[in-house]
Amino acid sequence: MVDILHRVGVKGSSPDDVYAALTTIEGLSGWWTRDTTGKPDDVGGVTAFRFVPGGFDMKVVELAPGNRVLWEVVEGPAEWVGTHVNFELSQADDFTIVLFEHRGWTEPAEFMHHCSTKWGSYLLSLKQLLETGTGAPAPDDVQISDWH
Amino acid sequence: MVDILHRVGVKGSSPDDVYAALTTIEGLSGWWTRDTTGKPDDVGGVTAFRFVPGGFDMKVVELAPGNRVLWEVVEGPAEWVGTHVNFELSQADDFTIVLFEHRGWTEPAEFMHHCSTKWGSYLLSLKQLLETGTGAPAPDDVQISDWH
Numbered sequence: 001m002v003d004i005l006h007r008v009g010v011k012g013s014s015p016d017d018v019y020a021a022l023t024t025i026e027g028l029s030g031w032w033t034r035d036t037t038g039k040p041d042d043v044g045g046v047t048a049f050r051f052v053p054g055g056f057d058m059k060v061v062e063l064a065p066g067n068r069v070l071w072e073v074v075e076g077p078a079e080w081v082g083t084h085v086n087f088e089l090s091q092a093d094d095f096t097i098v099l100f101e102h103r104g105w106t107e108p109a110e111f112m113h114h115c116s117t118k119w120g121s122y123l124l125s126l127k128q129l130l131e132t133g134t135g136a137p138a139p140d141d142v143q144i145s146d147w148h
Numbered sequence: 149m150v151d152i153l154h155r156v157g158v159k160g161s162s163p164d165d166v167y168a169a170l171t172t173i174e175g176l177s178g179w180w181t182r183d184t185t186g187k188p189d190d191v192g193g194v195t196a197f198r199f200v201p202g203g204f205d206m207k208v209v210e211l212a213p214g215n216r217v218l219w220e221v222v223e224g225p226a227e228w229v230g231t232h233v234n235f236e237l238s239q240a241d242d243f244t245i246v247l248f249e250h251r252g253w254t255e256p257a258e259f260m261h262h263c264s265t266k267w268g269s270y271l272l273s274l275k276q277l278l279e280t281g282t283g284a285p286a287p288d289d290v291q292i293s294d295w296h
Binding site: 002008011092093108113114117121123127 | 150151152153154155156157159240241242243245247248249256258260261262264265268269271272275290292293294295
């Protein structure tokens with residue numbers, strides 16, 4: 001099992017603000033993909049995130065307001081199904097720290113390398129959304145390669 | 149042992165161009181840190197990369213022009229010393245694909261999460277340097293958190 005790890009800090013924000021960006025349609029569609037529908041604020045609820053080439057359905061496994069959001073991937077590319085996406089939030093002075101883990105990849109294939117860079121870019125979009133009011137969600141996301 | 153993985157694609161470039169950006173002072177100082185000195189084009193040579201809070205000395209372990217660059221970290225933060233940084237280059241249509249691995253971390257501590265996001269950001273700086281002529285090396289790099 002191999003994991004994707006990231007850490008960003010959102011300046012001038014609170015863990016509650018970041019938590020809202022991870023658990024509301026408005027928040028999620030502002031930094032990950034505009035095509036977001038579902039129930040991101042209910043444990044057991046499923047949210048569909050769609051991109052031009054496809055997408056992911058995430059089931060909420062755990063919610064701890066201002067502290068933690070844990071999803072399980074229930075639909076999507078074979079490499080993603082059954083993996084878990086975890087956001088841990090904490091405060092450090094004027095920053096809200098987001099510790100991100102996409103855990104449980106079976107093997108470190110080229111697609112996982114791509115997803116790691118892409119997650120980093122989307123987490124900077126989350127930071128940008130909260131700091132400036134405007135993120136860079138799909139389809140207006142940063143192009144990192146031939147795979148988008 | 150845990151690894152940081154990334155994949156970016158540099159448009160309108162060749163593996164030889166990207167290789168030059170990984171093995172010359174001019175190239176490396178254009179995307180990673182302006183304070184770069186040493187011998188990045190000699191196997192066994194050591195290059196010193198310095199940032200405001202400190203830096204890393206990398207020994208070149210393997211060079212395969214247009215294809216591969218492998219470094220060993222010989223000085224720097226304890227978590228980095230002894231780890232390996234590997235760049236694999238290949239061509240895919242109009243893109244040069246960079247598969248990046250920073251391998252051999254002892255544990256997935258918070259600092260590793262930070263370095264993962266930071267490497268992704270620097271690899272996008274490498275892409276930007278080659279595509280536009282201007283990267284974002286330290287000290288003008290993208291701030292991702294309270295840790296810079």
